[in-house]
Amino acid sequence: MADIIRQPLEQIHGFSRRCLFRVISMGSLPIHMAFIMDGNRRYAKKRGLEDGSGHKAGFSALMSMLQYCYELGIKYVTIYAFSIDNFRRKPEEVQSLMDLMLEKIKSLLDKESIVHGYGIRVYFIGNLALLSDQVRAAAEEVMEATAKNNRVVLLVCVAYNSTDEIVQAVKKSCVNKLVKHSEGRDRDIERIQLVDIEENMQMSVAPDPDILIRSSGETRLSNFLLWQTGNSQLFSPDALWPEIGRRHLVWAILNFQRSHSYLEKKKKQL
Amino acid sequence: MDFNDPMLVLSSWIAQIVDFGLDLLWCFIHIVVSLCHIVSGTFEAIESYAISLGLIQKYSSIDIEKLKCLAVVMDIEAARDVSKVIELLQWLTTIGVKQVGLFDSQGLLKKSKDMILEMVPRSVLLQETGERDISSDRIALEFISSSDNKEAVVKAANILLDKYLKSSHPDKGEEGENVFTESHLNEALRVVGENVQGPDLLLVYGPVRSHLGFPAWRLRYTEIIHMGSLKYMRYGSLLKAIHKFTGVRQNYGV
Numbered sequence: 001m002a003d004i005i006r007q008p009l010e011q012i013h014g015f016s017r018r019c020l021f022r023v024i025s026m027g028s029l030p031i032h033m034a035f036i037m038d039g040n041r042r043y044a045k046k047r048g049l050e051d052g053s054g055h056k057a058g059f060s061a062l063m064s065m066l067q068y069c070y071e072l073g074i075k076y077v078t079i080y081a082f083s084i085d086n087f088r089r090k091p092e093e094v095q096s097l098m099d100l101m102l103e104k105i106k107s108l109l110d111k112e113s114i115v116h117g118y119g120i121r122v123y124f125i126g127n128l129a130l131l132s133d134q135v136r137a138a139a140e141e142v143m144e145a146t147a148k149n150n151r152v153v154l155l156v157c158v159a160y161n162s163t164d165e166i167v168q169a170v171k172k173s174c175v176n177k178l179v180k181h182s183e184g185r186d187r188d189i190e191r192i193q194l195v196d197i198e199e200n201m202q203m204s205v206a207p208d209p210d211i212l213i214r215s216s217g218e219t220r221l222s223n224f225l226l227w228q229t230g231n232s233q234l235f236s237p238d239a240l241w242p243e244i245g246r247r248h249l250v251w252a253i254l255n256f257q258r259s260h261s262y263l264e265k266k267k268k269q270l
Numbered sequence: 271m272d273f274n275d276p277m278l279v280l281s282s283w284i285a286q287i288v289d290f291g292l293d294l295l296w297c298f299i300h301i302v303v304s305l306c307h308i309v310s311g312t313f314e315a316i317e318s319y320a321i322s323l324g325l326i327q328k329y330s331s332i333d334i335e336k337l338k339c340l341a342v343v344m345d346i347e348a349a350r351d352v353s354k355v356i357e358l359l360q361w362l363t364t365i366g367v368k369q370v371g372l373f374d375s376q377g378l379l380k381k382s383k384d385m386i387l388e389m390v391p392r393s394v395l396l397q398e399t400g401e402r403d404i405s406s407d408r409i410a411l412e413f414i415s416s417s418d419n420k421e422a423v424v425k426a427a428n429i430l431l432d433k434y435l436k437s438s439h440p441d442k443g444e445e446g447e448n449v450f451t452e453s454h455l456n457e458a459l460r461v462v463g464e465n466v467q468g469p470d471l472l473l474v475y476g477p478v479r480s481h482l483g484f485p486a487w488r489l490r491y492t493e494i495i496h497m498g499s500l501k502y503m504r505y506g507s508l509l510k511a512i513h514k515f516t517g518v519r520q521n522y523g524v
Contacts, residue, residue: 022292023292023295023296023299024296024299026289026292026293026295026296027296027300083523084523085522085523085524086523086524088523088524089523089524162486162490163452163455163487163490164452166423166455166486166487167450167451167452167454167455168450170423170426170427170430170450170455171449171450173427173431174427174430174431174434174449174450175434177431178434178435189431189435191428191431192424192427192428192431193424194420194421194424197420197423197424197427218518219493219494219495219518220491220492220493220494220520221489221490221492221494222490222491222522222523223490223491223523226486226487226489226490227420227486229480229481230419230480230481230482230483230484230486231480231482231483232480233478233479233480234479234480234481234494234496235479254299254300254303255303257300258300258303258304259477259478262477262478263478263480266345266375266482269346269375269376
């Protein structure tokens, strides 16, 4: 009986959502949205759930967000899945997060997964050497398997810090300069330019984010995309990540549309 | 062919009407959003005046010791209004803030540095305070622009490049570990003349909540609050933002 009511309701819900998205698309849409998925643990505590359930609920919320971004035609989506700072959590919690990540990364390889259905290319951005061999191998497999997809790009920041990303880009730039110099024999070694660092940033595979949403009401970036968000509009809805929904996304995009011409003008000034 | 032309014209008309209808709906949604902003703005203004008049108890005392370093980021239009910047700094001095970094992307505030230091009582340039603590009645000011962001990192990178070349076996991969760490880049930024201290709180004066290109290296755990336009800034809103900051507890990812 419940199914008879639920299915048509879901269809009406989906139809009204697509109509709303159609209306919103009459204005400019962001090309790249970034999310800090904060509040999973607080959600589990609030609902009296066992440890780890908050992250599972968070994953469902993520899948919904990805679906909405896809329906809106947003090309790049970046998520802050695991920070280098998070390694300092209790070992059991870190292990359970790694296990969940491994399970979800492997599920992306399924033919029926959202990744293949929506033609998503997946990048894993971060200091992957800090991950276990299993998780790293799974991540590399997904990156390879989705390399030919081109409708949507999903960037998963794992074992990531903005400051670490900057240091790694500086390191690569220095190493490249030395390699070039040794190939060129006696020429003076070239100085590093901004373009060298920019092209060696791991996030250079995507344009800078237009919108960054951090759930749970916290107003800081916690070392996420600090280099790339100079022109990004920041939002901090109070909802915990598993509670995030269509209305938060729509509100952020409508406010982005209000400020779009200002942000475009600012980009040209730089 | 003759049958298809009217059909094409009709479907094109229908598409235009649908697009027009969607545009109207879009405008309607944006009118509703604007109304929401007007209503919330009105409530904020009323609350701000109540705070300024001391009517709301919890804002009457602020644990200002928690706020070691404040940064104010403003867009270009705001940065041109030096009198407003001076007024803001006078308010911050009254509240008891000891250290303020002022940022605008194009360095307009840097150009007005002398005037600001002259007009803000008991203000001093941060670089001139050195290692000693800023005395309780003074406010140390720092002037920051985009050149302190990515360009500074480039300069610091070249310092690390020189170190890397000098290290004994530059062609071996493992040398990189001794030269390329966050603390090395931090130190190189200091050598280049940059302040690497992260502000605890960043207040954004402008139309949009964005850090507008404030030095990325310093923003790790900074709380970012949008204050609206500098022209219509309110003392009560400033107090509220600082008070809210003093209540934040960070776990730094743990």
